[in-house]
Amino acid sequence: MSQPESAVADAQAGGRSAQEPLAKLAQRYGLRRAIARPRFHVYVRQLWERRHFILTYATSRNVSKYSSSALGQLWQVLTPLLNAAIYYVMFGLILGGKGDIVNYPAFLLTGMFVFTYTQRSFTAGAKSISSNLSLIRALHFPRAALPLAYTIQELQQLAISMGVLGLIVVMTGEAPNWYWLMIPIVLTLQTMFNVGAGLVIARLGSSMRDLNQLLPFITRTWLYASGVFFSIQEKVVGSLELPQWVANVMYLNPAASYIEWMREILIGTYNDSVGHHPPTMVWVSCVFWAVFALGFGFWYFWRAEERYGRG
Known part of the structure; x- marks a missing residue:
């Protein structure tokens, strides 16, 4: 007879073990809770073992998202392009x-393209747990797989958008150069940040039901503060004549840092038009937010692993 069967038999027989608290009885026979939170390194290993599930789940969501529309996957590019056209008329003209x-x-x-990637990852992460309660309650797997899959889904959409962006940048007079080889580095750091931020917002969204109602206002404010429509350097130091440290503080905004670095890589005329840039500040901010967000996000999400799907 196995240990679990022996424990049940002892309890049902009304013997000595039946008088023990259930926790001590389970400990004596080596039983553990089915949804017990594993140690952090074990949790990371379990996520790696399910990497194929995460990738397949993200890809299937990406394919099915626009399956009912006539233009299908083209909406992945058309949506940011249409938004950019509206903002160009309003803010540019x-x-x-x-x-x-x-x-x-x-x-x-x-x-727009760089910010939209972070914005959509942020918004999707907030719904990743609450929208999959049936899956969480039916199957046992690391819950962080869901926010990860949602971020990978947004990364797959970004890959198409970046291809279109490259063509547009060339059509507007920019020439490809060796600096373009740094694009994957910037996107890797941004993805690390998005994963960490998505894990944090996923935990918050699993318990704060009203968070999804607040997110549009939060992300819209974030959009206006990230230099999407204006150059932080030119506006703050040039037009407003404020000290350089004010612009440096604005560059600490992670979205602004990734946008600024991508612009410096892609657009040579932008660098010439606004003059001095603080590239060191931008790079440091990008690396810091990527490492900090990823580490803290995994730890913060893992701490509540046992609570997801309850209630």
Whole structure:
């Protein structure tokens, strides 16, 4: 007879073990809770073992998302392009936001595509647990697989968008150069940040039901503060004549840092038009947020592993 069967038999027989607290009885026979949180390194290993599930789940969601629309996957590119067109008319033409920026279309599209990747990862992460309660309650797997899959889904969509962005940047007069080889580095750091931020917001969204109602206001404010429509350097130091440290503080915004670094890689005329840039500040901010968000996000999400799917 196995140990679990022996424990049940002792309890049913009304013997000595039946008088023990259930926790001590389970400990004596080596029983553990089915949903007990594993140690952190074990948790990471379990996620790696399910990497094929995560990738397949993300791909299937990506394919099915636009399956019912006539244009299908084209909406992955059309949505940010249409948003950028609206913002170009409003902020670039009507409000004169393009100022002294020579290649404003490429400037704006780069900001929109990069910010949209983080924004969508952030929003999707908030719903990753609450939208999959039936799956969580039916199957046993590391719950972090869900926010990870949602971020990978957004990364797959970004790959198409970046291809379109590259063509547009070339069409607007920019020439490809060796600096473009740094694009995967920037996107890797941004993905690390998105994964960490998605895990944090996933835990918050699993218990705060009203968070999804607040997110549109939060992300919209974040959009306006990230230099998507204007150059932080030109606006803060140039037009407003504020000290350089004010611009440096604004670059600490992770979205602004990834946008700025991508612009410096893709758009040579942008660098010439706004003059001095603080590349060291941008790089440090990008690396810091990637490492900090990923480490803290996994730890923060893992701490509540036992609570997901309850209630």
